[in-house]
Amino acid sequence: MYEDVILEDFSEELVGFVDFIGIDKFIDICDKFGGDSIYFPKKSSVLRCSRNRKIRAMYDGYNIKNIAKEFGITREQVKNIIKE
Helix, strand or coil, rough: CCCCCHHHHHHHHHHHHHHHHCCHHHHHHHHCCCCCCCCCCHHHHHHHHHHHHHHHHCCCCHHHHHHHHHHCCCCCHHHHHHHH
């Protein structure tokens, strides 16, 4: 659709992102969000809610230690998640 646009048309800080998602998708994003500041959270932040739902679903009242080991977090973290 935008066959005349090339990576060299983008600023240095955008080239990696544009290359990753593609020029057409990037232009679509510009069309929808152009002028806005967009923050991209870390992957771990995005996945945290899903992880916490799994932990709550797995909890049987007695398995805090096993859950902590499976998810690589402390027992205290598991207790805090269960309390939420």
